[in-house]
Every structure is written in structure tokens, then in C-alpha cells.
Amino acid sequence: MTIVSFVLRIIRSAMPVALLYVGKLIIDDVIILSHNHAAQTYHLWQLVGLEFVLAILTDGLSRAITLMDSLLGDLFSNHTSVRIMSHAAMLDLDQFEDAVFYDKLERARQQTVGRTILLSQIMSQIQDLITMAFLAAGLMAFNPWLIIMLLFAIIPAFLGESYFNDRSYLLTRGQTPERRELDYVRYLGASDETAKEIKIFDLSGFIIDRFKQLSARFYKDNKRLSIQRSLWGTFFAMLGSVGYYAAYVFIIVGAIEGKVSIGQLAFLAGSFRQLRSLLEGILTRFTSVSQGAIYLSDFFDFFEIRPKIKLAAKPLPFPKVIQQGFVFEDVGFKYVNAERWANRHLNFTLYPGEKLALVGENGAGKTTLVKLLSRLYDPTEGRILLDGVDLREYDLTDLRLNVGVIFQDYLRYQMTFAQNIAAGNINQLHNDALIKQSAKQSLADLLAAKLPGGYNQQLGKRFADGVELSGGEWQKVALARAYMRDAQLLILDEPTSALDARAEYEVFQRFADLTKGKSAILISHRFSTVRMADRILVLEKGELKEIGSHEELLIKGGIYAELFDLQAMGYR
Numbered sequence: 001m002t003i004v005s006f007v008l009r010i011i012r013s014a015m016p017v018a019l020l021y022v023g024k025l026i027i028d029d030v031i032i033l034s035h036n037h038a039a040q041t042y043h044l045w046q047l048v049g050l051e052f053v054l055a056i057l058t059d060g061l062s063r064a065i066t067l068m069d070s071l072l073g074d075l076f077s078n079h080t081s082v083r084i085m086s087h088a089a090m091l092d093l094d095q096f097e098d099a100v101f102y103d104k105l106e107r108a109r110q111q112t113v114g115r116t117i118l119l120s121q122i123m124s125q126i127q128d129l130i131t132m133a134f135l136a137a138g139l140m141a142f143n144p145w146l147i148i149m150l151l152f153a154i155i156p157a158f159l160g161e162s163y164f165n166d167r168s169y170l171l172t173r174g175q176t177p178e179r180r181e182l183d184y185v186r187y188l189g190a191s192d193e194t195a196k197e198i199k200i201f202d203l204s205g206f207i208i209d210r211f212k213q214l215s216a217r218f219y220k221d222n223k224r225l226s227i228q229r230s231l232w233g234t235f236f237a238m239l240g241s242v243g244y245y246a247a248y249v250f251i252i253v254g255a256i257e258g259k260v261s262i263g264q265l266a267f268l269a270g271s272f273r274q275l276r277s278l279l280e281g282i283l284t285r286f287t288s289v290s291q292g293a294i295y296l297s298d299f300f301d302f303f304e305i306r307p308k309i310k311l312a313a314k315p316l317p318f319p320k321v322i323q324q325g326f327v328f329e330d331v332g333f334k335y336v337n338a339e340r341w342a343n344r345h346l347n348f349t350l351y352p353g354e355k356l357a358l359v360g361e362n363g364a365g366k367t368t369l370v371k372l373l374s375r376l377y378d379p380t381e382g383r384i385l386l387d388g389v390d391l392r393e394y395d396l397t398d399l400r401l402n403v404g405v406i407f408q409d410y411l412r413y414q415m416t417f418a419q420n421i422a423a424g425n426i427n428q429l430h431n432d433a434l435i436k437q438s439a440k441q442s443l444a445d446l447l448a449a450k451l452p453g454g455y456n457q458q459l460g461k462r463f464a465d466g467v468e469l470s471g472g473e474w475q476k477v478a479l480a481r482a483y484m485r486d487a488q489l490l491i492l493d494e495p496t497s498a499l500d501a502r503a504e505y506e507v508f509q510r511f512a513d514l515t516k517g518k519s520a521i522l523i524s525h526r527f528s529t530v531r532m533a534d535r536i537l538v539l540e541k542g543e544l545k546e547i548g549s550h551e552e553l554l555i556k557g558g559i560y561a562e563l564f565d566l567q568a569m570g571y572r
């Protein structure tokens, strides 16, 4: 389609000069005929017919080009969005936690909306330049000096435009973090997810003020540049006009002196008028094309970002049955921009079939440990072995299939009930039996029975006919995801925090049954849950402080015993 559009444009670019030239021939003919009434008019009517056909063709070509442009624009936009999503999916979690990365992502994303027309603009630019070349060739045939005069008239304008393009790009680029904040504030101010809290705390005034502050600053900076640009632009345009009119006068004088025919005068004057408006168009477009081109480098910058988690050159398949378990050897992890270690000096073994509970205060490093096990991050120091081999040697997809994690901040997909569960193993999206079985295991099946649409019920309030669930109900749905795959290690990060006491008890009874023979890690702040584990690992400030069974740790009388007593006291 791009090639067709290009060819059409080339043909279209020859049209103005052809029309003008036929016009010239017509005028010259009419003048001859007006002096000589006996002459044949057949040739004249042929020319008029030709001009008519050319005019219709010009119009048709323009429409075809516009159509192609809009279709190409849509395709381009869809294609780039897909590419951005696919590339983002390849990158690591910690890259998403980095502000510089977000700026790049944001700038790349802008390209899909703002720059879709770039391609058609470049093609229009080429088309107009070719038209100009045709028109200029006509002028050149008349007198080469005219072209040189015109060139001198337009060069300052081009230089001026590119200077301001650079400045405007630098300004916009510098504003990227604030623009993201602006978008975020706009989202806070008007979104279904934030409305409840914004109302309760009456935050709208605060948010609107922040928006006004940020947007006023942008406005001020942009205004200054726009005014400068416009003043200089006017000055350069005036210079240009002086050049055109000097050349124009030159031709008129030629006509008065009888050096050019009236037809030629009409042709040259027409060429001039067209050249002038073409140049204007080219200059304006030059601004957006060159801006587009500069912004395009951001687009490619984003695709330059490579994931840091290296895939093994010869990845090993995940063991069919884990033999020795996971061994942590002095594992430490520090987040990219953090001062503190989130995990440090971890030495322990998770045996096959073992149920291990992680306990520790907020920020002790429990979730981080789980992220290391599922290779969302690699350890900063030390290593994790699985059956004696470094986790990094295993095939990543295989590993993720075998290590199932339900995080505490799981997603509430605004999709159907069944799709929400199938998210746990999207290859089984159409396996209704498995979805139902998983729902049963997490107690979500009772919920499905109550929903008007059953398993096809749209969840969440964002789309039509959606039903909102309670916190605990969402949690049961998310929990069902864990049962969608036959993972050998199942990790639940505070999976029952929103469940009522009865549901929690039942969920764990089932969990214990369903994961018999498999390894599992539970993170919980509820000791009623924790004590069901074979062993408990107590973390403090990222380090392992105690490990053992509930009874052993109580006898030891350390941190675990203290925390347990504290909670038990609350129930007395």
C-alpha cells in the first residue's frame, strides 16, 4: 500500500505543472484565434478537453492518496502499539520500576498516537518537492537566475524552522517526567478506581490545584517558545516574499517588453503563485516532519532497552519432579535505586514437598524472596540452586510454569469471571472443566453460582453489565488462578488476607490437600495460617533470623514466639 501511495503521489506531483502548461497553451491559442477569426478552433477544444481530464484526474488522485494515508495511519498505529506491548513484555520487572524507563516508554507511546501521520507527511513532502521541481524547471527554462533568487529567499526560513524544532524538542523532552505526573494527576482526578477515596477525603481541590500548577508551568514555557517562533517565522516569511516578488516583477517587466507571451506570463505567474503556497506548505510540514523524525529516535531508544535477566545459552528443562529442592546460598538482593538490602545472607533449603511459611514485619523482605524464586529478579549476590543447578540455567518459561505465584497485589481484570481464572494459565482459556475445577478448589465456584452471568459474567465496573465483587470475593477468584497450572512450587503471598475466618480455614484445608507432595510457600501475617506450615522462616530486615516448626520456634522463645504471643494476646 505504501508503494501504491508513493506512485500515486509521484503522478499527482506532475499535475499542477501540466495543468498550468495546458492553460498556457489555451491562452496562447485564444489570443491567436482572437486575432485570426478564420483559424480552426479544433485544437483549442482538444486542449480544453485535456485540461478537464487533468483536473478530474488530479481530484481523483488526491482523494485516493488521502484514503491510503488514513488507512496506512491506522495500520501504523496498530502495528506500533503491538510492537511496544511485545517489547515491554520482554523487559524485566525492575525496569518497570525505574522512572527513566517510564519516561522512555511514555515517549515511545506518544509516537503511536502523535506520529502516525509522519509517514504520510514525509510522502506529501516528497510529492510537493517534486511538484516544486517541475514548476522550478519551467522557471529555469525561462531564466535560471529566478531559481537562485528563490533559493536565497527560502533558506533562512528553513534554518529558522529547524532551530526552533530543536528547541521545542528539548523543551518537550525535558518536560516528560512532569507530563507523566500531569497524566497521573488527571487520572487521579477522574477515574473509577480513585473516585471513592477522592470523595471521602475530599481531595479533588488538592488534585485540581496540582493539575493547574503543572499545566500552568507547561503553558508558560510553551508560550514563550511559541511567541519567539512565530515572530521569527513572520520575519523569515517576509524575506521569502521579497524574493518571490522580486522574481515576479522580473517576469512582468519581461512581458511588458514583449520578451514573453501572455500565455507564458500566465504560466509563470501561476507557477509562482503555486510555488509560494507549496513552499508555505513545505515549511509548515517541515516543522512537523523534522519534529517527528527527532521524536522517532525516542521510539527507537525504547526498543534499544534490553532485558537484564539473561536467558541461559542452553536452558535446562525444569525437573519433572524436584529431587533436592531449592537451596539459597548466601542470597542477597538490592533494588536498583535502593540504599538498603531487601534480602541479605539468606541460607536455607526448601525441600521437595515442604510447606514453608514466611513471617516477618512489613518490609522484612518476604515478597522480595518470592520474586527471586520466580526469577522476576536475579540475586544481586549469592545464588539459588534447584536440584544443585543455578536457577539461571533453567528455561525461564518452564520455570514460570512450574513456580506458580499469587501476589498480594494480584490484578482484578475487568474481564469475565472465567477469563479472570484462566489468567492463571491462559493456554487453558477454553478448558471449562479445568476453570470450574480451579474455582471449586478456591471456593470461587459458590460465587459463580450467584452471579447472573455465571462463569461468563463480566467483572468490575469499568464496562457495561459488569458486576463488582467484594475484596474477599476477588481474592477467591485470584486464588483459583493458582490451581490452573500444575506447578511444582506454589507460592501464595497473603492470599487470604481478605477472606473471612471460615473461608480462610476452608481454603487452607483444601490447599493442604491439593498441594500434597508439592512444595509451597505461604506468606501471611495470620498465625492461624502460619502454624499449619511444616516450617516457618522468620525474616527481619531482609535477613533470616529463625527457621523451624511452629513448636520448635515457640520453645526457642525468639522473635516468632514474641510475635505469636502478641497476636494471641489480641484474641484473648
Ligand SMILES: Nc1ncnc2c1ncn2[C@@H]1O[C@H](COP(=O)(O)OP(=O)(O)OP(=O)(O)O)[C@@H](O)[C@H]1O
Residues within 6 Å of the ligand: 097, 335, 336, 337, 338, 342, 360, 361, 362, 363, 364, 365, 366, 367, 368, 369
Ligand atoms: N520495587 C521496589 N523498589 C525498591 N524497593 C523496594 C521495592 N519493593 C520493595 N522494596 C523495598 O524492599 C524491602 C522489602 O520489601 P518486601 O516487599 O519484600 O517486604 P515484605 O516483607 O513482603 O513486606 P509486607 O509484609 O509489607 O508485604 C522494603 O524495605 C521495601 O521498601
